[in-house]
Amino acid sequence: MPRNHGRRRIAHARPGPGHKPRRPAPESTASGIWIWGIHAVEAALANPDRQANELLATDNAAARLPAGAPPPRIVTARDLDEHLPPGAVHQGLALLAEPLDPLSIEDLVDEEVTRIVVLDQVSDPHNLGAIWRSAAAFGFGGLVLQTRNAPPVTGIVAKSAAGAIETVREARVVNISRALEQLGEAGYHTVGLAGEGQSDIAKAVAGATKLAIVLGAEGAGIRPGVAKACAELARIPIRAEMESLNVSNAAAIAFYEAARHGIPDA
16 A cells, blocks of 8 residues: 555655664564565464464554454554565555475375475575465465575565465475485376476476476576485476576476376365
8 A cells, every 4th residue: 555645745854974774673572573464474483383372463454454463563564664675565454474394305205295395595585485385276285495595485485375374284394415315215106397498398297186386596497416315307388489487487387297196285
C-alpha cells in the first residue's frame, strides 16, 4: 500500500553535519529472525513448528490477519521500516520468529519425501527464495543446502519464497557429494542440471519414483565433484544464442517436468 496514504510528499531538509544516518536493521536478532510480507507471515503463523515471538502490523494489515492469529502490536509503516532491512516490502506486516531447525538427509529419507531439491552453493537469497517457491508449487517436499557457502534462511528468502519455507522442509549437510551418495543408496535418482548434460531434463526425470534434482551456483553451475556424484546430468534445451538460464528459472522448468512425469509429494 502507498506509505503516504494519499498525502503529498514533503521535501525534507538536508541533514546537518552532525546527522547520523539510520543504521540498517538486521534480518536476525538475538530474539529470532524477521519475516515480512503478507504471504510469508501468514504461512509462518500457520506453521505449528514455527515459534512466533512478536507480530507487528499496521491498522490496515491487522484487519486482514486470519482468524486465530495472535494479536499484533499496532505500529506505523515507518515503525516497520525501522525494524527491517532497507527496501523490505513488508505490506504492513512483520513477524519476529524463531528459525526452524533444519533436518538431515536421513530425516528426509525416513519421512519418505520423494521429491528433493539439492542446491550446490546457490548464494543469492532472492534466487533461493524463488527456487523454494517453485519447489512448493511442483510438489517437492525437501530442499538441501550446505552448512557453509549457502545463505541463512532469513527475511529476504522468506519474502521471495512467499511462504514456501514453511512447507518445503530445509535440510543442511556438510558435504553435497556425500549427501547425493546417501540419496542414491536410498533409491533416489539424482539428476544434476548442467549445460553439458547429455539427457533432456524431461527424459532424465521420467519414471523416477524418488527423485533429487541438483542445481549449481549462479554462473559457476554444479561443481565437478558434485556433478560426478549425480547419477545423471541433464540439460534444458534452449536456443543456441542463449548461453544459460537464471538458476531459479531453470529450477522451475526442471520441477515442472518432474511433476509432469511422476507423483509429487503430498
